[in-house]
Amino acid sequence: MTSDKPQISFDDILKAAEEIKPFIHRTPVVTSTTADELASSYDIDLSFRLVMKCENLQKIGAFKIRGATNAIRSLLRDPRPASNLTVVTHSSGNHAQALALAAKQLGVRAHVVMPNTSSPVKKAAVRGYGATVTECPPTLEAREETAAKVMKEELARNPEQRVEFVPPYDDVRIIAGQGTISVELLEQAKEIDRELDVLIAPVGGGGMLSGVALAAKSIDSHIWIIGAEPSGADDAYRSFTSKTFQPSVNPKTIADGLLTSTGKITFPLILKYVDAIHTVSEEEIKRAMKFSFERLKLIIEPSAAVPLAVALFSRDFKESMKSRATLLMKSTLNVGVVFSGGNVDTSVISSLFEGI
Amino acid sequence: MTSDKPQISFDDILKAAEEIKPFIHRTPVVTSTTADELASSYDIDLSFRLVMKCENLQKIGAFKIRGATNAIRSLLRDPRPASNLTVVTHSSGNHAQALALAAKQLGVRAHVVMPNTSSPVKKAAVRGYGATVTECPPTLEAREETAAKVMKEELARNPEQRVEFVPPYDDVRIIAGQGTISVELLEQAKEIDRELDVLIAPVGGGGMLSGVALAAKSIDSHIWIIGAEPSGADDAYRSFTSKTFQPSVNPKTIADGLLTSTGKITFPLILKYVDAIHTVSEEEIKRAMKFSFERLKLIIEPSAAVPLAVALFSRDFKESMKSRATLLMKSTLNVGVVFSGGNVDTSVISSLFEGI
Known part of the structure; x- marks a missing residue:
């Protein structure tokens, strides 16, 4: 492996x-x-x-803003415009906020799956950066399934856009x-x-x-x-x-x-x-x-x-x-x-x- | 005035x-x-x-360490050695700690008059920097009188030394x-x-x-x-x-x-x-x-x-x-x-x- x-x-x-x-x-x-x-x-x-x-x-x-920003910058090396890109992740913590702010700063849409046990403050912070938040049960399986579903729905909503998953660390x-x-x-x-x-x-x-x-x-x-x-x-x-x-x-x-x-x-x-x-x-x-x-x-x-x-x-x-x-x-x-x-x-x- | x-x-x-x-x-x-x-x-x-x-x-x-350090450095422009100098002040707060640490860093003795209402933590911090602490009642008069007395006693203890008062701001x-x-x-x-x-x-x-x-x-x-x-x-x-x-x-x-x-x-x-x-x-x-x-x-x-x-x-x-x-x-x-x-x-x- x-x-x-x-x-x-x-x-x-x-x-x-x-x-x-x-x-x-x-x-x-x-x-x-x-x-x-x-x-x-x-x-x-x-x-x-x-x-x-x-x-x-x-x-x-x-520090998570560093990796999230670099990931989106890498995706933007593609000649298609930033407005065409939506980044997706699942996270209960700092990575969610990081991806949301990085996306905002780079003119990209972000959609974040967060466990429904996340604190209202954290969810509000992610939404505050302009990201869409979808909640799910607090298990890794539910998070992964919901993220996959969200990516599918994003594509269905607008087939022209690129939808990319940005993992938190690996x-x-x-x-x-x-x-x-x-x-x-x-x-x-x-x-x-x-x-x-x-x-x-x-x-x-x-x-x-x-x-x-x-x-x-x-x-x-x-x-x-x-x-x-x-x-x-x-x-x-x-x-x-x-x-x-x-x-x-x-x-x-x-x-x-x-x-x-x-x-x-x-x-x-x-x-x-x-x-x-x-x-x-x-x-x-x-x-x-x-x-x-x-x-x-x-x-x-x-x-x-x-x-x-x-x-x-x-x-x-x-x-x-x-x-x-x-x-x-x-x-x-x-x-x-x-x-x-x-x-x-x-x-x-x-x-x-x-x-x- | x-x-x-x-x-x-x-x-x-x-x-x-x-x-x-x-x-x-x-x-x-x-x-x-x-x-x-x-x-x-x-x-x-x-x-x-x-x-x-x-x-x-x-x-x-x-920030008080800035003024305290500059005051002692000014006093040390005198050709007499640092070991001959004792600085005195009265303070309940940051100036006491500042003068104590500045004195320690510059190899000078410090004697600080503190109101007996000062927190034990603050008194311990001043002593921790090697300064002598004398307590007094928590009024400006008592502080000034005690500082004057301390300066006299310091001189009496060792007439060779310079004893200088360092005020907190004026x-x-x-x-x-x-x-x-x-x-x-x-x-x-x-x-x-x-x-x-x-x-x-x-x-x-x-x-x-x-x-x-x-x-x-x-x-x-x-x-x-x-x-x-x-x-x-x-x-x-x-x-x-x-x-x-x-x-x-x-x-x-x-x-x-x-x-x-x-x-x-x-x-x-x-x-x-x-x-x-x-x-x-x-x-x-x-x-x-x-x-x-x-x-x-x-x-x-x-x-x-x-x-x-x-x-x-x-x-x-x-x-x-x-x-x-x-x-x-x-x-x-x-x-x-x-x-x-x-x-x-x-x-x-x-x-x-x-x-x-």
Whole structure:
């Protein structure tokens, strides 16, 4: 089912970076002495300096706008006009908003299938970007069936138009789009004299991790790439260590963006370009979110707190960096951390501060 | 009591910018289509595009580190060594933390008088930076008396040392430090093709507003400078419109950084360089904070939400910009907004989301 041959190259990512530039924010990076001290407080002779890439400040509040924009730009290379194109997807979260806004910015129609359990706020946001929303029961089967039906109906309504499905992560155009995060982050780290030794990104379906890993390794093969996963949804960790795809079964975590299994395209890329995957507990994820709110003044969603939790709290991560530091003859490592998004329900924020 | 002759020039601010650069963050600016749409939704034929300067992401979570660092750097121009210097201030808030961290970074001792009503978290933060904390009753008289006593005791303890008082805002070194915000913001707005037409900053004691106004007007005399104040603490507004100093009496506002009166140095500078002061209600301040959390993913303190509230909600501000736009022959104005800080108690954040 999987292929060892990557269908995507670093050139695709560089091309994506140029294509999507006018439609996305070049999000800032932030540094924090307090975060560095906390990350370095573990009892080993090694310090860490963090460079946090704020995709929580990205359009729609998450990195997904990158892949969605690149996918539509790729579809628009076809000589037929944008007005002839309708893009379709199914998503309960950030990908739905991303595709809707990308379509709006590029003058394309979007039709999004959303589970009827999605929050009214999220459905309103997608409609707010001008997309059509069709609801369905909250199962993968129902979502796929409804998307297929929607595509058929769109074609029946207007046989002249092109109707294209845009998947959320297991797609080379999406992966190339998400990989542009590394292009910016590595540049920005250099600008502030913190050239990266390590880069930590969250892994759910693996669209971002695979793209970010491919790009970072291509720019500087010395950069160590770490995937970060909740221990309550550790399918990528298990897949990576066994080098065999393992599905996500009954995942239980507050990090609702990291529930899915890796894909047929993303998993081989992760095996090829990622150096390690570390997991963190629910408690550590919440502590990282709280740290971000209180000290960094940044709202990050639970999925974005997962790589921060690895950098701040994971004993395994820090132990594993010892040999790396020795090899590089460094006593301080610069660690890039991708804050994937900031779309978190206010109830989750409130619950973090209960009983204080 | 006041002097019309400014004791501070733009050169002082440029010099401060160089002096403090290694010790502060060049904080990012953010833009938001949603904010632009909201600001432009008022029923006039004029659009606004916001450029928000994130001093909430500054060291200690507020712009005050700029002035404090510049004040200590100025004191260190004296040939006597840093180890000989002790800086003293009284403050319940951001200035205390700012002076403590600036002193630590520059190898200087700091002794801060704090009212015994200050939160334990704030006192711990100041001590965490290595400063000595002396508590006193929560009145201005007690604070000033205790600071004078502390300075005497410091000298008695070691007659060799220099003991210097660093006031929170009514001081040219502080004003020059805070004015560096404009130097960065105007550069950053230009970098993203949003050269500013208007700049809105909060006004409490006026240290930031006067510095920011002087710097911005010196760089580009066409930029309109707006002070933003809570209507529950509108002494600067009343002083400005009457052109006569009015003290702050029994101010009542959630924006606890804007309670003080303007100063002998800051008020004449405000009269000279500021074009208007607009006030906003408590309700508008809270709505702006909430907007920032939900849409910008940025935690800002109530005082920082005041200029955002002016940009988003003030009818007076928008009406007053009509003639400005006509003069500039523009239908869209670029508005700089200074997010002064992000140090807000979690109880305030929770209260914003109650009953949702």
